[in-house]
Amino acid sequence: MKFDNEQLLKYIGACTSPYHTVDTSLQMLLDSGFTELSLDDEWQLDSGSYVVNVFGTTLFAFHIGKKPEATLRIASAHTDFPAIRVKPNPVTTVKGYTKLNVEMYGGLIENTWLDRPLGAAGTVVLKGDNAFDVDSVLVDTKRPIAIVPNLAIHMNRSVNDGVKLNRQKEMLPIMMMASQQDDNGERGFVDNRNPSLFPDTKAQYDEWSTFLADEVDCDPSEILSYEMTLYPAEQGCVLGIESDFISAPRLDNLTSCFGVLSGIIQARKHNANGVRCAILFDNEEVGSRTKQGGAGMLLPNLIKRLYDALGYSNQEMDSFISKGFMISSDVAHGLHPNYPEKNDITNIPILNKGLALKIACSQSYAGDARAIAIVKGLCEEAGAAYQIYVNRSDVPGGSTVGSISSAMLPMRTIDVGLPLLAMHSARELMGANDQEQLNRLMNHFLGGK
Template sequence: MPVTPVALAHADDLADFIAASPSSHHAASEVARRLEDAGFVPLDETQPWPSQPGGRFVVVRDGAAIAWVVPTDAAATTPVQVFGAHTDSPGFKLKPQPTTGTKGWLQAAVEIYGGPLLNSWLDRELRLAGRLALADGRVVLADTGPLLRLPQLAIHLDRGANSGLELDKQLQTQPVWGLGDPSSADILAELAASADVDAADIRGYDVVVADSARGAVFGKDDAFFAAGRLDDLASVHAGVVALASLDPSTGTQAAGGPIAVLAAFDHEELGSGSRSGAAGPFLEDVLERMYASLGADPSQRRQAYASSWCLSSDVGHSVHPNYVAKHDPVVQPVLGSGPILKINANQRYATDAVGSSAWSSWCERAGIASQEFVSNNTVACGSTIGPITATRLGLRTVDVGIPILSMHSARELAGVADLHDLTRVAEAFFRG
């Protein structure tokens, strides 16, 4: 069944969003930019925040962003509906003293970030992107565009490559970016030039490697969408689009609605333990200040939390047609058949019976189909920000997402229809 023109337009907008978000810092900036265009007001954590309801606000902390809409009739115990996602992806991060090379080649010294599928990064045009901290105290974003490549060894020199290629994580993951003598070249100069600053002014950097190819729709009936960083920019984008759709004056379509919150965290691929990660204080800091502006004392804020929800959205596994035995023999979600409800008996996901029922109601309200995901008992189950948020704040939490293939690859595969459907259910969720 062909996907709708609206879903195709949504996928094209996601491709733009991913292209503008090669690093978590770029993603947080793009979230803020898009929401400012929709009428949201940027807030600075070092400054006082407004006290009146009816606001649409966004605050960025490092590579994370939190945005929210306070309805005009919000009170001290009005609940929140938090749509959570993450801005980082597995890959490579630039090391200190990053310019290296041998035998006339210039290479970039990189460290593995998270758990990428290393082989998927071979033979692609790659870009460097992230933030630069300068001598004058400024922090600027840099993006080189296509600059690097991890060239694979030719089959003539490795006859066993097709029997199982294993890359040495130190020796065989340093991409080339030019020709010459490393002592007379500096990859930081490439980053500085992209940000229009002087390389001599760089005092620190958080820079990652990203695929430079734009996301693309393809396949029979335009069913597929492939791009880098779908884990988890697909969810971040869904949350941004859904939040921007809310009425700017009331926040919801009816009086008495919740406070809608988008929380896009950094460092999920490392366990979320940072000042901008889900295990850190960022969301709690924002919620405390937000409820203080509504006149809430700590007891009233906890009252609000008790009737609040967090929808933790991250990608999950579609059944793989070439590896069916790796999946549960009965529960087998597939691309294009709807977003997934993620379930795990050992609380690797926070979904429970009450959360399952709530998810069903939001999907029904949005008019979309949903699927379930559970792991094969012999395959370890991953986790995400859901259990962390539930543990830290006590919010009732449901883990959901879209099914994909090639998870943690340099370029992942999703269903076009699922991407749009996730946004539709996010809109229904925000409206309470």
């Protein structure tokens, strides 16, 4: 059966913030027969498939076969992506234009976000009965609500020579025209709420609070906080005369999440032996040092909790870990035909030639000779095309969560990922044939013997 890239694009379209990535992924696993667990509860485990929502933006799923001691295999990816995040108290107005005060999340290519219709997605936290009893609600506008307009070339004649954007001044999106102005053209408050919906509310709120309240269907006074991501509202697409490419936002790293989910679903479908785990971390793009990130104690604690619930001792668990294997999946740099000199001279990933095994003697990518050999064998067994990626010796590349995770949980680990062009752009480009190769590897690794 030919691989259906439309399912990948549908997944990317739904995953407009880390919260929505976890929510969408969780629903996929529940629909596939997984049982949801809570971090708050004591776990009673037996053979079966389970999933845990970790703080809303990280997901841990695992399958326990008939012989849990047989193998430990873990696949990881990350739910976050470079984006624009809305600050608290974000509304500011210049001469009647209402703008949002924002900050940049991760290493985004700033100019690619100009002139793009932007939607908003994330979570809004509402008052409860007491300070610890609050309610989180997911929000996705599913429509563009803001834009960062470019400056006309007539006002910046050197724009095509390259422009450095000031994040605090030139990256602020406009979202509306102010309905009322003072003598200086600055905004005076206008309550745009539907009076029939909030008849008894006297307080004054800015346009952003009113907008969020309308999205959630609550009074603005109920909103305590939020985490909102602005995302490119245009959908991904297959393109090229021969449909060779996929252009979409958030390919880094939703392609990996999609592959990892496919693998853990296969583990349940084939009732794979041993313990097979999938973890989708948050905060990789900002260093991973968070409670829900790969540089914290989350993964080691979850693995210990799993084996504790199955009745194994710490020594037995340490033995399982030492014999285990982990694949960390994050995207790689494909050769750019306009800049071929940017790649290594002998290890050159090409779009549509398969997934990349990412190797670095600095250990910015995890791996050793044995791990590389193992994953090559897995690819060959799975019929998954693969390539080797190494950075140019004079051009340091990025890093990912693989080395961090293997330091926190000492087991053999390898970094892999799909080659992309325009990584960290508002829209990235991948080969239309490559997702299938990653899925084949993950299906075999997590779902095979």
